[in-house]
Amino acid sequence: MAGLNKQTASTQHNPFPRNWWVSGLWLVAAIYLVYSVNAMGLDWDRFTAGLGHADNLLSRMFPPNFSRWELLLEGLIESLEIAVISSVVGIFLSLFIGLLAARNFMPNWISTPVRGFIALCRSFHPVIIAILFVKSVGFGALAGILTLVIATIGFIAKLFAEAIEEISFKQVEAIRATGASFVSVILFAVMPQVFSRFIGFATYQFDSNLRNSTMVGIVGAGGLGGTLFSAFQRFDYDFVAAILITIIALILFWEFLSTLVRRIF
Amino acid sequence: MQKIDHHWQRFTLKQKLSRFTVYLFFIVALVLSVRTVEIIPEFFFDAPEQMVDLFSRMWPIDFAFYPISVHDAMIETLNIATLGTLFTLIFSIPLALMNASNIVASPWAHWIARFFLVSSRSVNSLVWALLFVAIFGPGVLAGVLAIAFRSVGFVGKLLSEALEEIDMGSVEALRATGAPWGAVMLKGYWPQVKPAFFSIVLFRWDINVRESAVLGLVGAGGIGVVLNDSMNLFQWQQVAMSLLAIFAVVVAAEVVVVNIRKRLI
Secondary structure: OHHHHHOOHHHOOOOOOOOHHHHHHHHHHHHHHHHHHHHOOOOHHHHHHHHHHHHHHHHHHOOOOOOOHHHHHHHHHHHHHHHHHHHHHHHHHHHHHHHHHOOOOOOHHHHHHHHHHHHHHHHOOHHHHHHHHHHHHOOOHHHHHHHHHHHHHHHHHHHHHHHHHOOOHHHHHHHHHOOOOHHHHHHHHHHHHHHHHHHHHHHHHHHHHHHHHOOHHHHOOOOHHHHHHHHHHOOOHHHHHHHHHHHHHHHHHHHHHHHHHHHHO | OOOOOOOOOOOOHHHHHHHHHHHHHHHHHHHHHHHHOOOOHHHHHHHHHHHHHHHHHHOOOOOOHHHHHHHHHHHHHHHHHHHHHHHHHHHHHHHHHHHOOOOOOOHHHHHHHHHHHHHHHHOOHHHHHHHHHHHHOOOHHHHHHHHHHHHHHHHHHHHHHHHHOOOOHHHHHHHHOOOOHHHHHHHHHHHHHHHHHHHHHHHHHHHHHHHHHHHHHHOOOOHHHHHHHHHHOOOHHHHHHHHHHHHHHHHHHHHHHHHHHHHHO
16 A cells, blocks of 8 residues: 555556647647638638528528429439449440450559559549530530549549459469469459459449539530539529539438349349 | 258348349440430540640640649638638537537437538549539638538538547546546547548548649639639640649649658557
8 A cells, every 4th residue: 555655646647648749730730720711811701791691591592493394304314324324334434444444454564554544544533634625525415424424534534453462362363273264264263352342342343334424514515513503604593503402412312222122133 | 861952052032032133224324324314426436636725725734824823822722621621620520529529419419410521522523523613602711611621511410430440448437536527538538540530631631632623714813713714815835834733732732741641640
């Protein structure tokens, strides 16, 4: 007992020591916040003035106006078409591009340029790619499809290449030992190992293409986005609300379907 | 001698049927889309020529344009992305806590949190920007809020998943000592989700840098405004300069994030 009482406060070990790195990081974030709010001229007056407008906007948005449902349906179907075609084409191309980019199957002189191409596809936002395609193929669904094909390649091909790089080589060797051709090795040794992950990537990418297909229309590449943008420009906020509700419903419905698909595979 | 008459099958009949349904569903969707989508074939075959034309107009890149307006707009874009990422924490941390089943047990809270998280993700950042431009007028404030609202769903969902995966041992130990709720949060949950938290925030920042580059197309500040102006004036050499600047910043942001994440994990 005497030993316990002798212990002073200075020798006690604090079980929760302060992490100076993290504290420093929060400090830097706080300083940055003050600096950037000042530098960009964000002030409270503008914010509160805006809240009044928000009230006005919301009262004009509700109740949503579904009376022009033909226009809405037309845009919705075009968005769906863009999403389906671009996902199928993009995923199909990504299968080959991903394989070409896998470093354990391809020599460096093939995989490095292919990886560069994938990185290039990923580095621009779909909207910027959509602008370039609208210039080159004109307004309409085709520009949207091409844009989302590029976006799909940038995402799926990269993940697919990584999935192939992580596979176990035992099965590949076993299939090779039977004298199988390269195509058979891919079909019977590689695909079974990556297929379920691949379905996961594909459903995720379809989800993302569905969201983006409702957006590329803002720059003229077809789909519901064009309808939305023109409704905004004509201040038809009740129609805007109807379009937004449709988009959210569409995506919720797909989330429900995609959980079903994932349960099957 | 007993004859082995059943042969091995990888999937049960039910699995086969459900997989077949999914395939059939997708093929029908694809065929319907391809048959009804409006594509003008002349435009498609004309595309390579138009692309070459576009790139020849972009060359040589107008580097003198950089100090005039690209530099300031690029700094503004980075500020929008960073401020948006910081503001999103105000909404996404409470929603993540509400959505994590090991923190709040009520299913009502989960549904409310999930509703906000899903609607934040379903509405694209450009659409958020359109809404906020309508409320607060064109400018940086609309961009920051669009980025913040769009990121809530992403950060909140991933953070709540990280929270649900933690080891409850230390939380229970803290509760057993009678620690108040705040202390359990700070010393039980927080140390375990800290690496995931920083990695999610950095990842979202990287995405936000890309997204904030295009917000200007609808008037929400940043490099997009400059890009849109030069495009409306058909100054393709200035467009090329803006695109190059976006590309450089996006690549730099990704390199920074990858390096920090490597040290975190």
